[in-house]
Amino acid sequence: MPTVAVVGGGVTGLTAAWALAQAGSEVILLEARDRLGGVIRTDHLDGVPVEAGPDAFLAGDAVVSLCSSVGLKEDLISPDVFGAYIWSGGRLRRLPPGVVLGLPAWPVQALRAGLLSPTGALRAAAEVLVPGPLKGGDVSVEALVRRRFGREVLDRLVDPLMAGRRAGHTDDMSLQAADAKVDGLARSHRSILLGIRRGRRSGELSGEPPPFLAPRGGMERLVDVLARSLRGRLGPGCIRTGAPVTRVSSRREGFTLDLQGNGPLDADGVVVCLPAPRAARVLLNLSGDASRELESIPFASTAVATFVYPPASCALPPHGSGFLVPSSEGRALAACTWYSVKWSASAPADGGIVLRAFVGRAGIDPALSLDDDGLAALLERELGDALRPTAPPRLAQVTRWEDSLPQYRVGHPARVARIERALEGHPRLALAGAAYRGSGIPDCVAGAEVAARRVLDALAP
Ligand SMILES: Cc1cc2nc3c(=O)[nH]c(=O)nc-3n(C[C@H](O)[C@H](O)[C@H](O)COP(=O)(O)OP(=O)(O)OC[C@H]3O[C@@H](n4cnc5c(N)ncnc54)[C@H](O)[C@@H]3O)c2cc1C
Structure with a gap:
């Protein structure tokens, strides 16, 4: 044998x-x-399993x-709750459901959520007028999104999703590899917006949150x-x-x-x-x-910091399991999961609140050069700005993953x-x-x- x-x-x-x-x-x-x-x-913190x-x-x-x-x-x-917020302009704003790579099927929804300005939403809606379809070889996510949807959709919607998921920069990120679905839409439809809407109607593209399991x-x-x-x-x-x-x-x-x-x-x-x-x-x-x-x-390095806050110390917005942070906000934090809300079976028995914070953007992220205490302190401050907890965390743990996310x-x-x-x-x-x-x-x-x-x-x- x-x-x-x-x-x-x-x-x-x-x-x-x-x-x-x-x-x-x-x-x-x-x-x-x-x-x-x-x-x-899977670690065990405060008596509960935490990833x-x-x-x-x-x-x-x-x-x-x-x-x-x-x-x-x-x-x-499955997670008990699923839905994302974007931390933009000092506020958490709910990401409209059913975005594909951060592209809103209906830009007006992103306008209502405060994620796009009226000008940005108008520019995104004008995507239907931009000549298409895409031809030729691979292009960057940034090149496609900026040309078709404008800068705001790129900075406020697409960037946080890509940074949160891949620790990547959109300017040199392969569209074909990052999202074959959007690449396919761009190549097969004159307008991506119309392609998304058609896909929704035919049931080919789901507007539902993706089914996650663990x-x-x-x-x-x-x-x-x-x-x-x-x-x-x-x-x-x-x-x-x-x-x-x-x-x-x-x-x-x-x-x-x-x-x-x-x-x-x-x-x-x-x-x-x-x-x-x-x-x-x-x-x-x-x-x-x-x-x-x-x-x-290239592989980007990342770090995950887990914080356990005392019960009732953070008022987390409803219908969400976390938030993403656009690079343009200039924060170390790329994303945060409300872990004990997302996975209530793993919540501390006394109602303690578990948050997971992610750091790491491709290239050299200065936050990653801090030692664990420095990084935890920086993230605690940034979480404080976003969530305004009424008490400090009772526990913090930093895990580093060197060269872990391919670009x-x-x-x-x-x-x-x-x-x-x-x-x-x-x-x-x-x-x-x-x-x-x-x-x-x-x-x-x-x-x-x-x-x-x-x-x-x-x-x-
Ligand atoms: C922080 C983080 C969060 C993520 N979140 C999600 C998520 O929620 N959902 C999702 O689907 N994906 C997620 N991913 C991505 C996904 O987890 C990884 O892409 C996947 O687990 C990679 O698995 P792997 O076996 O290919 O590589 P790795 O997990 O990197 O395993 C490679 C192994 O090879 C070993 N090794 C290295 N060199 C040698 C050698 N010379 N000889 C022998 N062994 C060697 C290493 O020690 C390691 O054990 C996440 C990734 C990270 C870093």
């Missing part, structure tokens, strides 16, 4: 390993750290069927259940933590993996599930071209195609992870399954 090595024990690596194991392969999963899960980590990284995933087919295959599907729960008790349960399922099927030795891979090289009919501090390991196939800059180093020997392209996919620059899909072409000579090796075709957990899961299938096909007699 062929042995496939999976490099990286985040959700992508675990999913790839599970797909390979289910197909009957021998698998060895190699994780550099002493814990699995990568950026998925240090992602807190939910969109209910895509691949991730739901993955949960089903490990017996977790019945234990998936395992009851925390995201880390997904990691634990996957690891347990793998060990149950293949034995305890199939997962090695504390095993950083430094190099993958080819040998006749397979690969040799060098492990830091350990002897090399031979495998018939390899799935590399690492952030791109790390994959670049590991694959340098195998393909200089692939390595160079991987190196040029899809203009031309990203073509770069991914070049990486895959450069590795075509090694059909038994595949890449998967947040760097390529979407950084959400459902994208990582779907990509891991495709990568596992590719290696299995190449190994088939």
Whole structure:
């Protein structure tokens, strides 16, 4: 039976390993750290589970069927509240429901919410008059939105959604990679606004909030259940933590993996599930071209600060689970989740209020150079300006995620195609992870399954 090595024990690596194991392969999963899960980590603060990284995933087919295959599907729960505010001009303003990439189907709704000025709303409504559709290669999110909808929609609606979700800057963000749906609308319709409205009428584009799910008790349960399922099927030795891979090289009919501090390991196939800059180093020997392209996919660092405020000390606006902050506001804070409202099952028993604050915009974010106490103090001040709590937090914890969010620059899909072409000579090796075709957990899961299938096909007699 062929042995496939999976490099990286985040959700992508675990999913790839599970797909390979289910197909009957021998698998060895190699994780550099002493814990699995990568950026998925559930902490326990003030007696309740609180996420240090992602807190939910969109209910895509691949991730739901993955949960089903490990017996977790019945234990998936949805947020109790879902809806976003934007912190703009010193006030929290409700984001109209059903925006696509921040583009309002009806600019007048954004005007009523105080998110656009009358001039800005008029300019956005005039999108129907701007010549279209979009032709040619990939463009930046900023170029498209500014040309079609004007500066206000870009600064006040699109930027906060993109900064909050991806720690990115819109001026060099690939439209194709950031939102294939909007790119498709821009290319298939003379007007994006009319395209969104038509999509709504036909039911193709939902105006409802996206269905998010998370395992009851925390995201880390997904990691634990996957690891347990793998060990149950293949034995305890199939997962090695504390095993950083430094190099993958080819040998006749397979690969040799060098492990830091350990002897090399031979495998018939390899799935590399690492952030791109790390994959670049590991694959340098195998393909200089692939390595160079991987190196040029930047990853932004982020930090998540969790605060627990005393009961009844923050008057959180209704019908929302948090707020996003436009870059133009000049704040360190990019987004905040009202965690104990969003996930009431994880609220402290005494009614304490849990807030999660996100920092990190692509490039060098000066706030990230502060030490943990300095960063927590800065965020506490900014949360104070937004939410006016009547008491200070009784607990604060900062978690840093270095080089954790890939930035899809203009031309990203073509770069991914070049990486895959450069590795075509090694059909038994595949890449998967947040760097390529979407950084959400459902994208990582779907990509891991495709990568596992590719290696299995190449190994088939
Ligand atoms: C703060 C934050 C919040 C997020 N929120 C959401 C959310 O709410 N919903 C959502 O869908 N997505 C969210 N995402 C995105 C999503 O969580 C990630 O894109 C996804 O989990 C990445 O998984 P991965 O396995 O590809 O990478 P990682 O989780 O980065 O795992 C890679 C693993 O490889 C290991 N490794 C590195 N180098 C080596 C080596 N040389 N040898 C062996 N192992 C190595 C690392 O230690 C790590 O465990 C969030 C991301 C962040 C950072």
